[in-house]
Amino acid sequence: MAETRLIDGKAAAATLRARIAAAAAELKAQHGVVPGLAAVLVGDDPASQVYVRSKAKASREAGLASVEHRLPASASENELLALVRRLNGDAMVDGILVQLPLPPQIAGERVIAAIDPAKDVDGFHPENVGRLWSGGDVLVPCTPYGCLLLLRATLGSLEGGDAVVLGRSNIVGKPLAALLLKENCTVTIAHSRSRDLSAIARRADILIAAVGRAGLVRGAWIKPGATVIDVGINRIAEPDGKSRLAGDVAFAEAQGVAAAITPVPGGVGPMTIACLLRNTLIAACRRRGLAEPAL
Numbered sequence: 001m002a003e004t005r006l007i008d009g010k011a012a013a014a015t016l017r018a019r020i021a022a023a024a025a026e027l028k029a030q031h032g033v034v035p036g037l038a039a040v041l042v043g044d045d046p047a048s049q050v051y052v053r054s055k056a057k058a059s060r061e062a063g064l065a066s067v068e069h070r071l072p073a074s075a076s077e078n079e080l081l082a083l084v085r086r087l088n089g090d091a092m093v094d095g096i097l098v099q100l101p102l103p104p105q106i107a108g109e110r111v112i113a114a115i116d117p118a119k120d121v122d123g124f125h126p127e128n129v130g131r132l133w134s135g136g137d138v139l140v141p142c143t144p145y146g147c148l149l150l151l152r153a154t155l156g157s158l159e160g161g162d163a164v165v166l167g168r169s170n171i172v173g174k175p176l177a178a179l180l181l182k183e184n185c186t187v188t189i190a191h192s193r194s195r196d197l198s199a200i201a202r203r204a205d206i207l208i209a210a211v212g213r214a215g216l217v218r219g220a221w222i223k224p225g226a227t228v229i230d231v232g233i234n235r236i237a238e239p240d241g242k243s244r245l246a247g248d249v250a251f252a253e254a255q256g257v258a259a260a261i262t263p264v265p266g267g268v269g270p271m272t273i274a275c276l277l278r279n280t281l282i283a284a285c286r287r288r289g290l291a292e293p294a295l
């Protein structure tokens with residue numbers, strides 16, 4: 001078996017971000033439009049703070065306008081809904097991102113449903129979810145779209161491939177399955193109640209692991225020559241008290257079996273933010289009826 005190729009998400013994300021920056025500069029020069037991203041953070045969860053900060057930084061670096069709105073952990077659902085409605089009506093805002101998870105007193109699905117679907121850069125609004133499954137061209141969730149771009153860059157056409165998606169969450173597994181179906185793959189979605197997961201996985205030409213269990217996917221689960229996208233981000237405690245990140249795939253075991261695999265970190269992760277910037281730029285063009293840049 002030939003050496004397993006590493007799919008470099010960091011490099012792919014840098015290329016995409018540079019294209020977005022060029023397209024944003026052109027949009028500004030030609031139409032005086034600067035796409036605006038509003039990020040809403042409720043409470044002070046440290047991981048969420050880091051995510052929101054890095055999304056804002058990446059937006060500014062790409063020439064987009066970024067505004068952060070913070071509400072205390074005690075904020076009511078009505079307060080958050082009022083903020084979302086205000087952002088819906090703000091002409092300078094093209095994308096609204098409400099960082100999840102939300103505190104327990106707030107129903108996330110009601111908040112997501114309140115976002116203007118045209119500004120739903122996370123692609124979680126039920127209207128966008130439905131239109132994605134109907135085969136429409138919508139704002140698509142960022143992590144699944146990043147996976148798709150990495151697959152296209154690695155394989156070219158995905159048509160006819162047997163794709164297995166491990167995980168059925170609304171933010172990764174299900175939208176990625178919809179995207180792969182649109183690419184004319186034969187798609188299987190597996191989950192915690194699936195029987196004989198290893199046999200299901202072994203059928204896959206394209207294997208996606210989006211489960212959140214470090215090393216669940218063993219080398220023997222991978223069909224020789226398959227392309228493996230590891231979405232999992234798991235923090236593993238080391239004996240020295242430090243921690244490291246690991247994916248859902250037993251990475252060392254995949255070597256020499258898979259044709260190509262994304263590393264963790266440095267695979268899917270960097271693509272997620274790049275795709276958020278892409279969605280904001282696309283939303284800005286669509287809302288104004290302007291031609292969308294080819295990214």
Ligand code: NAP
Binds near residue numbers: 197211212233268
């Ligand atoms: P999630 O909402 O917890 O969903 C996990 C899915 O995996 C569920 O469908 C669950 O099945 C399934 N599952 C759990 N244990 C399983 C097992 N032992 N065997 C088979 N299926 C199992 O997680 P998520 O939000 O989709 O995230 C998945 C992973 O991706 C996490 O590690 C997360 O940190 C990572 N992630 C990375 C990025 C990125 O930017 N790279 C973005 C988002 C998420 P049931 O439905 O039956 O419970």
